[in-house]
Amino acid sequence: MTVAEKQIKKFSVKLGWDLLWERYGIATVVLIAWVIAFFFVPNFRNPDNMLNVIRQSAFVGCAAVGMTIAIISGTFDLSVGSTLALSAYLGLMVVSTTESVLLAILVTVLVAMLIGLINGLLITKVGISAFITTLGMSFIVRGLSYIISKGGEPVRYNAKAFIWWGNGSFLRIPIPFIIFIICALAGWFILKKTPFGRYVFSIGTNEKAAKVAGVPVQRTIIFIFIIVGLFTGISAFLIGSRLYSAGPGLEPGFELSVIAAVVLGGTRLAGGRGSILGTIAACLLYATMGNILNLLHADAFVQRVAVGMILLLALSIEGIRQRIFEHSSRRITTLEIEPNSNEYQGGQA
Amino acid sequence: MNQKIFKLITALLVLSFVLAACGSSGEEATSESRTIGFSVYDMQYGFFQDMEAGTREGAKDAGYDYILVDQKSSESTMVSATIDLINQGIDALIISPFKPDALGPIVDAAKEKGIPVVVNDIGGGGTDYNVIVISNNYEGGVMAAEHMDELISAAGKPKKVASITCEASAVYAARRNVGFEAKIKELGYEVVATLSGNSQQEQGYKVMQDILTANPDVSGVFSCNDPMAVGAAQAISDAGLSGASDIFVIGFNADEIALESIKAGDMAATVQQVPFEMGKMTVELATQLMNGKTLAYDNAELREIFVPVNLITLDNIPN
Numbered sequence: 324m325t326v327a328e329k330q331i332k333k334f335s336v337k338l339g340w341d342l343l344w345e346r347y348g349i350a351t352v353v354l355i356a357w358v359i360a361f362f363f364v365p366n367f368r369n370p371d372n373m374l375n376v377i378r379q380s381a382f383v384g385c386a387a388v389g390m391t392i393a394i395i396s397g398t399f400d401l402s403v404g405s406t407l408a409l410s411a412y413l414g415l416m417v418v419s420t421t422e423s424v425l426l427a428i429l430v431t432v433l434v435a436m437l438i439g440l441i442n443g444l445l446i447t448k449v450g451i452s453a454f455i456t457t458l459g460m461s462f463i464v465r466g467l468s469y470i471i472s473k474g475g476e477p478v479r480y481n482a483k484a485f486i487w488w489g490n491g492s493f494l495r496i497p498i499p500f501i502i503f504i505i506c507a508l509a510g511w512f513i514l515k516k517t518p519f520g521r522y523v524f525s526i527g528t529n530e531k532a533a534k535v536a537g538v539p540v541q542r543t544i545i546f547i548f549i550i551v552g553l554f555t556g557i558s559a560f561l562i563g564s565r566l567y568s569a570g571p572g573l574e575p576g577f578e579l580s581v582i583a584a585v586v587l588g589g590t591r592l593a594g595g596r597g598s599i600l601g602t603i604a605a606c607l608l609y610a611t612m613g614n615i616l617n618l619l620h621a622d623a624f625v626q627r628v629a630v631g632m633i634l635l636l637a638l639s640i641e642g643i644r645q646r647i648f649e650h651s652s653r654r655i656t657t658l659e660i661e662p663n664s665n666e667y668q669g670g671q672a
Numbered sequence: 673m674n675q676k677i678f679k680l681i682t683a684l685l686v687l688s689f690v691l692a693a694c695g696s697s698g699e700e701a702t703s704e705s706r707t708i709g710f711s712v713y714d715m716q717y718g719f720f721q722d723m724e725a726g727t728r729e730g731a732k733d734a735g736y737d738y739i740l741v742d743q744k745s746s747e748s749t750m751v752s753a754t755i756d757l758i759n760q761g762i763d764a765l766i767i768s769p770f771k772p773d774a775l776g777p778i779v780d781a782a783k784e785k786g787i788p789v790v791v792n793d794i795g796g797g798g799t800d801y802n803v804i805v806i807s808n809n810y811e812g813g814v815m816a817a818e819h820m821d822e823l824i825s826a827a828g829k830p831k832k833v834a835s836i837t838c839e840a841s842a843v844y845a846a847r848r849n850v851g852f853e854a855k856i857k858e859l860g861y862e863v864v865a866t867l868s869g870n871s872q873q874e875q876g877y878k879v880m881q882d883i884l885t886a887n888p889d890v891s892g893v894f895s896c897n898d899p900m901a902v903g904a905a906q907a908i909s910d911a912g913l914s915g916a917s918d919i920f921v922i923g924f925n926a927d928e929i930a931l932e933s934i935k936a937g938d939m940a941a942t943v944q945q946v947p948f949e950m951g952k953m954t955v956e957l958a959t960q961l962m963n964g965k966t967l968a969y970d971n972a973e974l975r976e977i978f979v980p981v982n983l984i985t986l987d988n989i990p991n
C-alpha cells in the first residue's frame with residue numbers, strides 16, 4: 324500500500340462513521356427518544372397518543388420531502404408557508420362549493436405547483452436569487468390569500484369524505500402518515516433512481532461543474548421548485564382536511580419548520596448532501612418533542628425555548644461533526660473519495 | 673482517537689437533551705380524582721393569563737387535577753396540543769379556541785371519548801360543543817349607552833352619537849354595537865354614523881376624523897374595542913377637543929392603553945370583561961356536565977351562557 328492509499332483507507336473509515344451519522348444519526352435519536360418516553364413519560368405509550376404523534380409528523384413532513392430535494396440542490400424556498408395557506412384556502416373554497424374532494428385535491432396541488440413554477444422561472448430566467456424570489460413570493464402569496472378571503476375568515480367544511488384525509492386511519496395507521504411515507508418514497512425514488520435526482524445532487528455539489536458537465540441546470544431548478552410546490556400542496560390539503568377548515572393566516576412560520584426539519588435531518592444547507600430518511604426521522608423527532616413537552620405539561624414559554632434549543636443542539640452536532648471530520652483528516656480531493664460515498668454522485672449523469 | 677471523542681460527544685449530547693426533555697416528569701393522575709384540561713388561546717396575552725388563572729383556581733378549589741396546553745395563536749397547534757390533552761385521559765375539556773373554525777376535529781375527538789366540551793369565549797365554530805361562555809356583549813353596549821346618556825345630558829350637548837364597529841366577522845363583538853345603538857336610540861338619540869375600524873387603532877383614528885368632518889356636532893362615540901377608542905380619542909384631541917369632556921369616548925375591553933387614556937383625561941370610560949370569573953365559571957359548568965346535569969343556558973339555541981361585564985370610569989379605575 325502506498326502512503327496515499329493508506330491515507331485514503333484511513334479517510335474512508337472516518338468517512339464511514341461520518342456518513343453513518345449523517346444517514347442514521349437522527350433516526351437513532353428518534354428511537355432513543357421513543358424508548359425513553361415510552362417508559363418515563365406518562366401517557367406517551369397510550370396508542371392513541373403515539374398514533375397522534377406520527378399523524379402530526381406528516382403535516383410538516385410532506386412539504387419537507389420537497390424541501391429536502393431543494394436544499395440538496397443548494398437552494399431553498401421561503402414561500403412554502405404562504406403557498407400552504409393560499410392553496411389550502413382555495414382547496415377549501417372549492418370543496419365547500421362543489422363538494423368534490425378530487426377537485427379540491429387538484430386545485431390545492433396545482434395552485435402550489437404553479438407558485439413553484441413562477442418561483443423557478445423568476446430564479447432561472449430573470450436571475451433573482453432564490454432567497455429574494457421566494458421571500459418576495461411569500462409576501463405576495465400571503466397578501467393574495469388575504470385579498471381573496473376578503474379580510475381573513477377561514478372557510479369551514481366537514482363532510483366525512485373530506486375530513487377523512489387528515490383525520491382518518493387505515494388499519495389504525497393515520498392516513499396523513501401513510502401519505503407522508505408515500506411522498507417520502509417518491510422523493511427517495513426521484514433523488515436516487517432518476518437522472519433528475521443525479522442532476523439535483525450535482526448542482527448542489529458544484530453548480531458550475533454541473534453546467535460544464537452538461538447538466539440542464541435551469542430546467543432542473545425550475546422542476547425542483549415545481550416539486551417543492553407539489554409536496555407543499557399535499558401538506559396543504561392534509562392540513563385543511565385535518566382542521567376541517569383553512570384561513571389565509573394558516574400556519575405562520577411553516578416554512579421555517581419545514582426547513583428546520585430538513586436541516587435537522589442531516590441535509591446540508593450548502594447543498595450536495597442529504598437524505599429523505601433523515602428528513603422523515605427529523606419530522607418524527609419534531610412531532611415527538613412537541614408531544615413530550617405537552618405530556619410533561621411544560622410551560623408554553625419553556626416550550627418555545629426548548630424547540631429552539633433542540634434545533635441549535637442538532638445543528639451544533641452537525642457543526643462539531645464537520646470540525647472533527649475536517650481536523651482529523653488531511654485534505655484529499657473530492658474525486659478520490661467518491662467511490663466511498665453513495666451521496667456523492669456528482670458530475671454528469 | 674478523534675473518532676472516540678466524537679462518538680462520546682454525540683452520545684452525551686443526544687442523551688442530555690433526551691433526558692432534559694424528560695427531566696420534570698409530572699405525576700400521573702390518580703384514577704379517583706377528575707382531571708380538567710384547559711386549552712388556552714395564547715398565554716402571551718393578559719386577557720388569557722387572567723382567564724387561565726381563574727380556570728386553574730376553579731379546578732383547584734373543586735379538587736381536580738388540572739392540565740394546561742397553549743395554542744400559541746396557531747390553529748394547527750390548537751388541534752395538535754388539544755388532541756394531546758384529550759389523549760391524557762381528561763374528564764372535561766375547556767377551550768378558548770384561537771380559530772373556532774378549526775374546533776371540529778377537537779370536538780369530534782372529545783365526543784368520541786365521551787368528554788364534555790366547554791368553550792370559553794371567542795366562538796364555537798358551529799360545532800357540537802356542550803356550552804359556550806361569553807361576555808354579555810349586548811349588555812356591555814347597553815351599559816355604555818346609559819353612561820353616555822348621563823354624561824351628554826349633564827353637559828347639555830346635542831343628542832347625536834357615533835358607533836365604531838369591529839370587523840364584520842367578529843360576531844360576538846358586533847353585539848356590543850347592537851346593544852349600544854338599541855339603547856341609545858331608545859333614550860332618544862340619533863346615531864349619525866356606524867362605521868367599521870376593523871378593530872385597529874389607526875383605523876379608529878381615521879374613522880373618527882371622517883365622523884368629525886361629516887358631523888361636527890357629534891357628542892359621543894362608542895367603540896367596539898379599546899384600541900379603536902384610543903385612536904378615536906386621539907383624532908378628537910388632534911381636532912382641539914377632549915374625548916372626556918367635549919365628545920365622550922367609551923371603549924370596550926379595559927385594555928391598558930384605554931385605562932391610561934381615561935386616567936389622562938382623553939377618554940370617558942371603557943367596559944371591562946372579567947376573564948378570571950369566566951375561567952372559574954367554565955370549571956363549574958364542566959362539573960355540572962360531568963355530573964350529568966342539564967345546564968341553564970341564556971341562549972339555548974346556541975348553548976350560550978353570558979357573563980356580566982363592568983363599566984370602568986375615572987371613579988372606579990383599577991390602579
